[in-house]
Amino acid sequence: MRALALTGGVGGAKLCFGLVQILQPDELRIVVNTGDDEEFHGLYVCPDLDTVMYTLAELSNPHTGWGIRNETFATLSALDRLGQETWFGLGDQDLATHIVRTNMLREGKSLSEVTEHLCGRLGLEHPIIPMSDYPVRTTVSTDIGVLPFQTYFVRHGCEPIVSSLGFEGSQSAKISAKFSEGLNSSDTLIFCPSNPYLSVAPILSVPGVRERIERFEGTRLAVSPIVGGQALKGPAAKILEELGEDVSCVGVARQYLGLCDTFVIDELDAELADDIRNLGMNVLVLNTIMNNNRDKIQLARHLLEAASESDGS
Ligand code: FO1
Secondary structure, three states, X not given: XXXXXXXXXXXXXXXXXXXXXXXXXXXXXXXXXXXXXXXXXXXXXXXXXXXXXXXXXXXEOOXXXXXXXXXXXXXXXXXXXXXXXXXXXXXXXXXXXXXXXXXXXHOOOOHHHHHHHHHHHOOOOOOEEEOEXXXXXXXXXXXXXXXXXXXXXXXXXXXXXXXXXXXXXXXXXXXXXXXXXXXXXXXXXXXXXXXXXXXXXXXXXXXXXXXXXXXXXXXEEEEOXXXXXXXXXXXXXXXHHHOOOOOOHHHHHHOOOOOOOEEEEEHHHHXXXXXXXXXXXXXEEEOOOOOOHHHHHHHHHHHHHHHHHHOOO
């Protein structure tokens, strides 16, 4: 089994945790969305890369899914005292990650090299790979204007009404070397249960990625982040509605037309399986809600079993 997992956000990171407990480091590459990245206080912050890194290292805040557990915010309150904006909650331990990343980038290291270093220091062996080493910034066009991603997501709490998404810099971005190698060498592609618009679309915006996934010869699976018409976390359901899509796993499946062979839905949505089959995809009905590590491993195991059955490996 040589799997390539595409992820962004908290839900995707949970499945990656499950995959990592089952697959060896040379059997799995995790490709992460970098469209959420932004500079805060002069530091280069990569929320989705850090969410996967902290989740795999079992360092992440179990309540929020992002940031580090038992975190303190003394630096943030000192920044507030000095008149800085502090709506983006950067904790003291998390700031160490951004300081090291910013310095290494300044020394000329690529984001892939920085990520490899940080993961090594946290004892992680499975490759965590940025989708690109070039900057791509997700922008959200809303009823109150075009917003940078974190301004939409955190400052405005995903409340503005979304009309479209942009991925600034994607035209001149290049797929990262390890992502490209992964597309060539993997026999299984897994879209983790991430927001199709905010986490997956930026990855697909990197030139050549969508086409290479459309032509991918192995097995391609996608896990719905929407269960029972609701997002387990984040604004996926709200955005589906604002963009006029079905607010269901069927609406999500439509975002994967041509990109996936088997769409994975939760048992709660079993009656929608035929609607998805009518889109031309196989459907796998599993428990996709991951409340603990056992759930994460179970979901990963079921996905990998289905993948190995369908490509006969
Ligand atoms: N999400 C929030 O809702 N509020 C925050 O204050 C916040 C701070 C933050 C700091 C570091 C980090 O890596 C992630 C952080 N996130 C926060 C999550 C972030 O907005 C991510 O982009 C989302 O998880 C979506 O992927």
